Amino acid sequence: MAVDFVEADCEIGFGLVDLAEAGCEAGDRENAMRALEDADRIILDIEQRLNRLRQDRRVPFGPLLGELRREIEIARTHLPPAVA
Numbered sequence: 001m002a003v004d005f006v007e008a009d010c011e012i013g014f015g016l017v018d019l020a021e022a023g024c025e026a027g028d029r030e031n032a033m034r035a036l037e038d039a040d041r042i043i044l045d046i047e048q049r050l051n052r053l054r055q056d057r058r059v060p061f062g063p064l065l066g067e068l069r070r071e072i073e074i075a076r077t078h079l080p081p082a083v084a
Contacts (some may be wrong), residue, residue: 003057006049010064017071024078032079038049039072 016039023032046065050058 002049002053006046006053006061009042009046009049010061010068012051013039013043013046014071016042017068020075021078022065023076024075024080027080029080031080032075036072036079039068041067045070 016035020032020039021037023029023035043065046061046068050061050065
């Protein structure tokens with residue numbers, strides 16, 4: 001069951017990145033930033049869940065978590081400039 005939650009959190013994280021990218025394309029910095037902050041929190045949740053799993057159940061998620069982190073950082077580079 002715990003693995004199912006990790007998988008669901010990963011899907012949510014990637015969905016939040018998609019929302020952030022859509023916000024970036026629309027010039028909506030505030031909502032894009034909020035989605036990325038939520039994605040950062042999802043990563044923390046995933047890490048906590050993974051720490052509760054046996055090593056052999058945890059290992060397969062390493063690359064997926066790395067990819068989610070990369071996607072979040074890429075989306076950050078697409079944020080529209082802040083309006084002063």
